[in-house]
Each structure stands twice: as C-alpha cells, then as structure tokens.
Amino acid sequence: MKRVAFTGGLIFNSKSESFVSANILCEDGYIKEITRNPIPDSYEKVSLCGKYVIPGLVDVHTHGIGGFDFNYAKETDIASMCNVYAREGTTSVMATLASDSVSHIMNSIFAINQNRVNAKKGSSNIIGIHMEGRYLNPEMKGAHNPEHLALPTQSEINMLTLSMMPPPIHFSMAPELEGAKEFLAQAKELGATVGIAHTNATYEESMEAVTNGARSFTHTFNAMTKVHHRNPGAAICALTNDDAYAEIICDGDHVHPAMVKLAYKAKPKDKLVLVTDSMSATACADGQYKIAGTDVYVTNGRAIDINGTLAGSTLTMFRALKNFMKFCNIPLSEALKYATANPAKMVNADFVGRIAKCYRADFIIISDINDPEIDSVYVGGYKVN
Numbered sequence: 001m002k003r004v005a006f007t008g009g010l011i012f013n014s015k016s017e018s019f020v021s022a023n024i025l026c027e028d029g030y031i032k033e034i035t036r037n038p039i040p041d042s043y044e045k046v047s048l049c050g051k052y053v054i055p056g057l058v059d060v061h062t063h064g065i066g067g068f069d070f071n072y073a074k075e076t077d078i079a080s081m082c083n084v085y086a087r088e089g090t091t092s093v094m095a096t097l098a099s100d101s102v103s104h105i106m107n108s109i110f111a112i113n114q115n116r117v118n119a120k121k122g123s124s125n126i127i128g129i130h131m132e133g134r135y136l137n138p139e140m141k142g143a144h145n146p147e148h149l150a151l152p153t154q155s156e157i158n159m160l161t162l163s164m165m166p167p168p169i170h171f172s173m174a175p176e177l178e179g180a181k182e183f184l185a186q187a188k189e190l191g192a193t194v195g196i197a198h199t200n201a202t203y204e205e206s207m208e209a210v211t212n213g214a215r216s217f218t219h220t221f222n223a224m225t226k227v228h229h230r231n232p233g234a235a236i237c238a239l240t241n242d243d244a245y246a247e248i249i250c251d252g253d254h255v256h257p258a259m260v261k262l263a264y265k266a267k268p269k270d271k272l273v274l275v276t277d278s279m280s281a282t283a284c285a286d287g288q289y290k291i292a293g294t295d296v297y298v299t300n301g302r303a304i305d306i307n308g309t310l311a312g313s314t315l316t317m318f319r320a321l322k323n324f325m326k327f328c329n330i331p332l333s334e335a336l337k338y339a340t341a342n343p344a345k346m347v348n349a350d351f352v353g354r355i356a357k358c359y360r361a362d363f364i365i366i367s368d369i370n371d372p373e374i375d376s377v378y379v380g381g382y383k384v385n
Helices: 075-087 102-117 154-164 180-190 203-211 233-240 257-266 317-328 332-339 341-346
Strands: 003-013 018-027 030-035 044-047 052-055 057-062 090-097 125-132 169-173 193-196 245-249 272-275 287-291 294-299 302-304 363-366 374-379
Touching (some): 052 332, 057 125, 057 317, 075 090, 102 154, 125 154, 154 180, 169 180, 180 193, 193 203, 245 341, 317 332, 332 341
Parallel strands (some): 003 044, 057 090, 090 125
Antiparallel strands (some): 363 374
8 A cells, every 4th residue: 555645835725725734644546634643654655845836738639749648549549548637737638639530449449448447556547439420410510521421320339438438428429410419318328428629519419418517618619609799609618607618728829818818707606617639749749640540740749631621620639728827817826727637627527627535636836926936746645657
C-alpha cells in the first residue's frame, strides 16, 4: 500500500472556491483525508513549500496530442499520449473518436481500453470514451469524413456501447436525424451520456432533445445552427437551457472571446465546460497531421483541413483555463471548476475533478495564482516526469 502525505501546501477547496492551508493524505492513488493534524509516520512526506495545489484538469473532448490521434493510435502510442497529457496538466481524459468505419472504431476502442486497464503510474488516466462521430448531420459535418457518417441504429449503438464499457461513455449526435429519439432513450438505458453536435436542429428541436435526455451541447457555437434573433437555433438553446451542459473551445479562434464571456454570463456556473477538441498536433510543431485519417494542416498552431475548415485545435486544457480567466476577467479560483469539476460531472465521472476525500489523487502544483504556470503534476499520487 503506497501512502503519501503532501504537506505545507495551499489546497484548492472546490466548495468554497478558495485556497486553504492543509495536508493531503493519499493511499493507493486516492485521497484519504485532507487535514491539519500531524502526519502519521507510515506516510512518505512530500513538502509543497507553501505552493498552491489545484485539481488535475479534465478534458472530455480531445482527439489527440503529441503527434498521435486516438482513431489510429496503437496501444503504445496511447501510453505516450497519456504522458504528454499529464505533463500539460490534463490528468483525466475522455478519449474522443471522430467519424470512421465501424471496424476502425472497434480497433481504436480496443487500443484505448488496454490503456484504461493498464494505466501507467504518473501518467494521465483515460477515464472513458467520447464517440463524436457517425451520427452527425452531413450539412454540418465540419472536418468529419462524410463517407463515415450514418444514421443511428440499435445494433450499432449496442455494439459500440458494450465495447466501450465501463462508463463514462459519451456520444455526440445530431438530434434531427432519423432514429435520434430512440438513440437518446437507448443511450440512457445503457448508462451513456449524449451531447448535441454537428447539427441543423432548430431551437425547438434542441429543447425537445434535452427533454428526451440529451445532457450537453458539443463545442457550443461550432458546427451548429447560427444565432439569429428570429431563429435562435441550437446555440441559444445551449445558453438558455439551465439543465444542459455546454462545452466551449476556449482558444479565441473557434469562439471569439466575447462569445466565451457571453456563455460564462448566460450559463449556470456548474453547467459550462471547457474543452480543447485537440488533435494530434497539440504540443507539437506546425506541419501536416491527420485526424481520423483526414489530412490537417497546422500553421501558427491553427489546424485546418484542405477545405479551410477548422479541424480540431492545438489547445491544451491549461491554456484553455488561462484563456478563460483572461476572456472573462475572473480569478483562477473561480475559473477552475470549468476545467475540473464541471466536465467530470458532465460525464458522471464523480471520482476526479476535485481535491477531496475519495477522489483520485490528481493535482497540479503552481507558484502564482495570478499568472499560473505548471510547476509539477501528480497523478494518482505519483509525480509526472
């Protein structure tokens, strides 16, 4: 049994959104206690020297990093990806698959699940799988390959969901497609969550989908009906429905900073979620890459396909967090939940996203809360190298 005590730090308290002086006692990768009492002799002690401790970041929509893409990565590639995620401060990942053939998707799921079962110490954990593909409106496909788009069928959904077990499992889909209502009911029965995505749905259709079980909106504003004062569409539904979560890509390119601030002001504070929608070029140099087999060209960190369509981002969650602080003019203590607790709750991952008893011992050490930079990262109580 590995016991580690992190002492002398200023620990972020998610409930009070403040930093408190305390020690974190960890056993076998999970937090046993947060205390000011003396540390038992059975614990290895790690002094934090008065630095700030924030939860590890949670990315529920990311296609790749470090030169690799979840759709085509081998098992060893995914292990490398998890190490890069960890170094960048993202300690929990929903491995996100873009539209592809069913056979390729099944191969990808197998490789991903091998890393869920055999997660390496001190490396990010893949907490689940996000299937952002196939069940999308071809008119709003974005960079998805139209050859691999399909209507949802009961047999395919059952097969994919069972192969992605255990939860969290998240699907993105267009609610106006034939079979969408049945899809939502079946996903709920199987324990999966569903986001509205790549859609031409009207405001009314979007509202109905939320009523029928849709839990979130995937990359709000992007690849969905535009905002219009007489035809509000899916984006306005995302902002005005207090029951649904809304993802937002906070890079200042996919969504203008003013629209990010609008989403921040419109949504309940526990229902807005920062995501990256990152692709393989993240944490890499500019150049030519792929997302689900489609060529993507990256210049000055901006990823586009051959048609000039945005094809994911090269954003990290830590950069998204800093952007959010800047765009909304809020302190780190207020911004943190949008990159930690909120995404975790969106996919029902109630074991990450907080520094609290029974949560996994994932956290980031920083020295300055006004202009945060990563000093070190711990995953499951192990330091990331």
